[in-house]
Amino acid sequence: MEEDRDPPEALEDSSAPLGPFDVTEPSRRAFLIRSIAAIGGAITVAIGVPSVVFVTGLARATTGEETWIRLGLVSSIEPGAPPTLMKATVVRRNGYLMEEQGVSVFVTTENGSEFTVLSNICTHLGCRVRWVDEQDGFFCPCHNGVFSRNGDVVSGPPPRPLDRFESKVEEGQLFFKEA
Amino acid sequence: MASRLGNWLDERTGWRGNWTAVFLRKIPRVNWAYTLGSATLFTLIIQVVTGILLTLYYVPEPQQAYASVTYITNEVPFGWMIRGLHHWGASAMVLLAVLHMVRVIIYGAYKYPREVTWITGVFLLLLTFAFGFTGYLLPWDQRAYWATVVGTRIAEVVPVIGGSIKDVLLGGPEISGLTLSRFFGAHVWVLPSVLFLLVGIHLYLVIRNGISTPPKRDE
Numbered sequence: 570m571e572e573d574r575d576p577p578e579a580l581e582d583s584s585a586p587l588g589p590f591d592v593t594e595p596s597r598r599a600f601l602i603r604s605i606a607a608i609g610g611a612i613t614v615a616i617g618v619p620s621v622v623f624v625t626g627l628a629r630a631t632t633g634e635e636t637w638i639r640l641g642l643v644s645s646i647e648p649g650a651p652p653t654l655m656k657a658t659v660v661r662r663n664g665y666l667m668e669e670q671g672v673s674v675f676v677t678t679e680n681g682s683e684f685t686v687l688s689n690i691c692t693h694l695g696c697r698v699r700w701v702d703e704q705d706g707f708f709c710p711c712h713n714g715v716f717s718r719n720g721d722v723v724s725g726p727p728p729r730p731l732d733r734f735e736s737k738v739e740e741g742q743l744f745f746k747e748a
Numbered sequence: 749m750a751s752r753l754g755n756w757l758d759e760r761t762g763w764r765g766n767w768t769a770v771f772l773r774k775i776p777r778v779n780w781a782y783t784l785g786s787a788t789l790f791t792l793i794i795q796v797v798t799g800i801l802l803t804l805y806y807v808p809e810p811q812q813a814y815a816s817v818t819y820i821t822n823e824v825p826f827g828w829m830i831r832g833l834h835h836w837g838a839s840a841m842v843l844l845a846v847l848h849m850v851r852v853i854i855y856g857a858y859k860y861p862r863e864v865t866w867i868t869g870v871f872l873l874l875l876t877f878a879f880g881f882t883g884y885l886l887p888w889d890q891r892a893y894w895a896t897v898v899g900t901r902i903a904e905v906v907p908v909i910g911g912s913i914k915d916v917l918l919g920g921p922e923i924s925g926l927t928l929s930r931f932f933g934a935h936v937w938v939l940p941s942v943l944f945l946l947v948g949i950h951l952y953l954v955i956r957n958g959i960s961t962p963p964k965r966d967e
Contacts, residue, residue, distance in 0.1 A: 616797065616833070619826035623801055626825035664805075665819040666812070 627664070637737070637744040638672065640686075644741065648681045652700045652707075652718065654689065655743070674734060674745060675700065675707070677718065686745040687720045688732035698731070707731065769955060776961040781855075784848035785954070791841040792947070795879075798834040799936065806886070808932035810925040813888035838880055845873050857960040865953040868946050875943050882935040888928060896923055896931070 640655040652675035661670055675687040689707075691698050696711035706723055707716040714725035721730045734745040758764045805824055807816045820827040849869065852858055858866035885896045900923070904914040919926035 616794070619829050620797070620801055623824060623826045623830050624804060627823075664823070665815040 635746055637746055640674065640676065640743045640745060642741055643678075643681075643684065643738055643743045646676055646678050646681075646684065646743070648678050650677075651702060652677045652687065654700070672747070673697070675731075676736075676743065682738075684736050684738070684743060685719065686734040686736045686743075688734065690732070691727060692722075692729045692731060693725070693727040773955060773958070775959055778959065778962060781851045782959060784844055784851055788841060788844040788848050789947075789951075791837050791844055792943075794833055794837045795841060796940075798830050798837065801830050802834060803936060808886065808928050810888065810928060813886065813928060817887045817889075838883060842876055842880055845876050849873060855960060855962055859960075862953070862957055862960065865950060865957065868950045868953070872943065872946050872950060875939055875946065879935065879939055879943075882931040882939065885928065885931045886935065893923065896927065 638657050638659055640657055646653050654673055655676050656671060656673045658669050659672055661668055673689050675689055677685045677687070687707075689697050689699075691709040691711065691714050693709065693712055693714050696709050698707040698709045698714070698716065700706075701708045704715065705718065707720075709715070709725070709727070712726050714727040715723040716727065716731050717723050719730075720733060722728075734747060736743060736745040738744070754764070802820065805816055805820045805827070807813060817831070820831050822828075824830075852866065852869070881896075881899055885892045896918075900914045900917050903917060904910040906913055915921060917927075917930075918924070919930045
């Protein structure tokens, strides 16, 4: 048929009588628009809510149980000496992976029987601090934070002292627990 | 308030004209078989959303792929649902795309002036199969592994260049971690890029040319 041979002109006939949000008339069109919105909204919620939980759910869950981590022989730490950086390896479960992670802490003792275990993580933005003998303090290279021997803030941006961990000595070995 | 914001935007973007052309266009009196294309598009959107979500946990690496998929299924909250939607959505999309094509064939909707829509549609169907083939390997279990062995051996029977096709598909003489990498890359980057381009052309043509009427008795 001749009329079907003509290229369609759908775009030219787009001046529809009703605007996109004109749903005041209780017409067939208004009913269909409302139905589409309701069904579409229901599907969006049915997939959207689980999606948000899928993304955020595990991030809020805590990973590790607290255990004593062995650092090494207490005899290697001299009373009054500069803080000793001691390293340990812990195995952590991250999702489906068992991952070995290195942990480092600074250990000091004044009398050889009581030990102070300090985190080496700057309380400002998480860079690692190092002990600088000339300054007699911990120095963070990222934003020049300085902490004293016992972890207190001396200068720079850190908001609070270095974290202090619980420790114990058993059979000459020093252990600490991550808080 | 909403209408004032709509006016403000319309004055600056002209969105109402486009909205009308896309969603309020005149269509001939048709039947439910004409919803198959939209249904395919709907499953595509489901696949895109769930597929993007799966990449947040999935790792395309031989030691971790299967473990990460198991983790998604068993431990990530709603992981079973997101993966299930992607798994079943893939089959649904192939099924709906084929039914859509059958409808177009039966009603002769591929004829003038809609030949280009038809051609892009054929390539879209092939792309859908390619998505299915590359996605099938990603869980990296026995079924995935052997399906890819068989699938690439089928490609190998092409005369003269078959062996090269197989090697390019596998990223080497045999299936390996490189195969997993390139199937993942194809599945989430290469194929979607081409698919979105073709879907854009396909939908533009559907709107530009309007949809066909069902053939009449005297045609």
